Amino acid sequence: MFEQLGLIGCGLIGGSFALALKRARLVRRVVGYSKSPSTTERARQLGVIDVEAPSALLAVSGADLVLVAVPVSASEATFRAIRHGLSPHAMLMDVGSTKCDVIAAAERGLHNHFSQYVPAHPIAGKEVAGVEHAEADLFQHRKVILTPVEGTRPALAQKAEQLWRKIGAQVLTMTPEAHDAAFAAVSHLPHLLAFAFVNAMQAQPDGKRYLELAGPGFRDFTRIAGGDPTVWRDILLANNEEVLRQSQLFRNTLLQMEAMISNGDAAALDESIGAARNARRQWPSAGRANSAKH
Amino acid sequence: MFEQLGLIGCGLIGGSFALALKRARLVRRVVGYSKSPSTTERARQLGVIDVEAPSALLAVSGADLVLVAVPVSASEATFRAIRHGLSPHAMLMDVGSTKCDVIAAAERGLHNHFSQYVPAHPIAGKEVAGVEHAEADLFQHRKVILTPVEGTRPALAQKAEQLWRKIGAQVLTMTPEAHDAAFAAVSHLPHLLAFAFVNAMQAQPDGKRYLELAGPGFRDFTRIAGGDPTVWRDILLANNEEVLRQSQLFRNTLLQMEAMISNGDAAALDESIGAARNARRQWPSAGRANSAKH
Numbered sequence: 001m002f003e004q005l006g007l008i009g010c011g012l013i014g015g016s017f018a019l020a021l022k023r024a025r026l027v028r029r030v031v032g033y034s035k036s037p038s039t040t041e042r043a044r045q046l047g048v049i050d051v052e053a054p055s056a057l058l059a060v061s062g063a064d065l066v067l068v069a070v071p072v073s074a075s076e077a078t079f080r081a082i083r084h085g086l087s088p089h090a091m092l093m094d095v096g097s098t099k100c101d102v103i104a105a106a107e108r109g110l111h112n113h114f115s116q117y118v119p120a121h122p123i124a125g126k127e128v129a130g131v132e133h134a135e136a137d138l139f140q141h142r143k144v145i146l147t148p149v150e151g152t153r154p155a156l157a158q159k160a161e162q163l164w165r166k167i168g169a170q171v172l173t174m175t176p177e178a179h180d181a182a183f184a185a186v187s188h189l190p191h192l193l194a195f196a197f198v199n200a201m202q203a204q205p206d207g208k209r210y211l212e213l214a215g216p217g218f219r220d221f222t223r224i225a226g227g228d229p230t231v232w233r234d235i236l237l238a239n240n241e242e243v244l245r246q247s248q249l250f251r252n253t254l255l256q257m258e259a260m261i262s263n264g265d266a267a268a269l270d271e272s273i274g275a276a277r278n279a280r281r282q283w284p285s286a287g288r289a290n291s292a293k294h
Numbered sequence: 295m296f297e298q299l300g301l302i303g304c305g306l307i308g309g310s311f312a313l314a315l316k317r318a319r320l321v322r323r324v325v326g327y328s329k330s331p332s333t334t335e336r337a338r339q340l341g342v343i344d345v346e347a348p349s350a351l352l353a354v355s356g357a358d359l360v361l362v363a364v365p366v367s368a369s370e371a372t373f374r375a376i377r378h379g380l381s382p383h384a385m386l387m388d389v390g391s392t393k394c395d396v397i398a399a400a401e402r403g404l405h406n407h408f409s410q411y412v413p414a415h416p417i418a419g420k421e422v423a424g425v426e427h428a429e430a431d432l433f434q435h436r437k438v439i440l441t442p443v444e445g446t447r448p449a450l451a452q453k454a455e456q457l458w459r460k461i462g463a464q465v466l467t468m469t470p471e472a473h474d475a476a477f478a479a480v481s482h483l484p485h486l487l488a489f490a491f492v493n494a495m496q497a498q499p500d501g502k503r504y505l506e507l508a509g510p511g512f513r514d515f516t517r518i519a520g521g522d523p524t525v526w527r528d529i530l531l532a533n534n535e536e537v538l539r540q541s542q543l544f545r546n547t548l549l550q551m552e553a554m555i556s557n558g559d560a561a562a563l564d565e566s567i568g569a570a571r572n573a574r575r576q577w578p579s580a581g582r583a584n585s586a587k588h
Contacts, residue, residue, distance in 0.1 A: 125509075143507065182500070192551060196548040199570050213437065219577075223515075229564050254490040254541065257489065261530050266527055270527045276519045277519060279519075
């Protein structure tokens with residue numbers, strides 16, 4: 001049980017974390033701060049937080065648990081802003097989609113408080129953003145990746161793991177480097193490809209007319225192209241090396257498949273598509289979500 | 295009202311066409327043929343067809359309407375097989391996802407019957423294939439593209455249009471070239487990219503472990519990689535020029551975005567992602583299907 005959660009960033013993820021802790025009776029009081037005062041006010045009106053703080057520094061004062069749920073690029077400024085208000089016994093976590101850069105920001109921003117910081121990435125989200133859509137269930141049966149480093153207090157890493165488990169999440173522990181490499185492959189690259197695909201379509205003289213013919217395959221393939229530009233710009237830049245490495249691997253495979261098409265090599269193409277199909281169908285979470293056409 | 299539909303290929307699309315015509319009382323009798331006798335038998339047991347024909351030739355004998363619903367690569371052989379049984383007054387259609395190559399196959403295969411052929415592409419499908427999943431509603435509110443050419447009897451093109459309208463479809467008429475260019479962009483390329491993406495992931499030493507971390511964004515992005523290898527091999531080869539052209543346009547855009555990441559050009563990347571996001575959100579069929587995260 002925590003006495004007070006200091007929540008920096010009262011959006012979908014931060015708000016859901018607060019609600020989940022409240023419902024599980026894991027926290028007595030939530031003090032919240034968002035950059036936009038109207039968001040903080042809305043969070044209080046919705047019962048997501050109990051008290052509005054006028055600054056990030058005041059939101060963490062007296063807190064034994066702090067969650068930083070801000071865009072990745074705002075991490076360092078946030079760490080600097082709260083450092084002098086942080087109790088030496090408080091546990092601090094973030095929720096960023098990239099880990100190496102946020103850990104580096106924490107080292108620079110938190111100084112001697114760095115050991116209190118447990119880097120976290122909940123794999124949760126919704127089609128919509130904002131505190132209005134926060135819900136106590138958001139982390140139920142979802143994965144949360146923790147990436148503690150040498151400087152992290154082991155007791156806090158354990159405590160963080162227990163906390164996420166208590167609100168229904170499945171906790172995995174990885175190194176920050178392994179995390180960033182994996183998410184470049186399974187999340188950041190597909191976003192980049194979806195953005196590039198839509199832009200390449202739009203850049204064509206007939207692109208707009210083509211779009212009118214697009215069906216459900218196109219809809220699903222490009223759904224992630226609707227993501228927030230600032231969030232995704234930050235992620236792609238923060239994880240640039242791994243993203244560029246994955247993009248190159250992808251382009252090599254694409255060129256190989258183009259060569260099969262160009263050479264009319266039906267057997268190789270059949271094998272290649274079959275391998276992709278099998279891998280996709282064997283994917284643990286695939287369920288029945290495979291389309292026969294379009 | 296047609297007297298007799300000769301259905302070659304009693305799968306999801308062919309079977310749904312037969313059911314839709316029956317329900318709308320547009321056909322008196324359906325004679326069906328599939329390469330696999332058990333499929334033809336199953337179609338009869340399910341009431342999709344009324345009579346099993348032992349060959350494609352016999353399925354079209356006496357038919358005033360013929361639908362060829364076979365994989366694109368089987369088109370020419372099918373046309374050749376039915377030519378001598380085709381009544382000179384029958385209307386013939388296909389349902390292929392590519393049009394230029396099927397039209398060429400029809401010219402070679404149908405000879406003097408070519409004018410009876412109206413090339414068609416219903417943009418309909420389901421997550422599952424097979425006659426068990428055929429349904430009379432499949433074409434309701436779905437687009438059907440007709441691509442009649444100079445040699446097509448104009449009266450038959452009109453008749454085809456009316457027929458598809460009567461079973462609930464929205465009919466568009468295009469040239470075969472415009473059709474193939476558009477579908478290379480909105481359907482064939484995304485399939486190629488999804489296949490290449492899954493294969494590039496699989497080829498990595500840690501690919502299988504990465505897949506365990508993948509979430510809903512990955513699920514939607516790769517759904518179309520579960521498509522039938524034979525079908526997609528045929529489509530990519532049949533429409534190879536347009537597919538390769540689209541793939542190159544895509545690679546150029548991807549390289550531009552990679553350069554923005556590589557140069558740390560946040561402003562350009564923000565603008566590029568924003569353009570993709572706006573295009574995706576303005577897409578007529580987008581609905582609310584946009585994800586904020588992952």
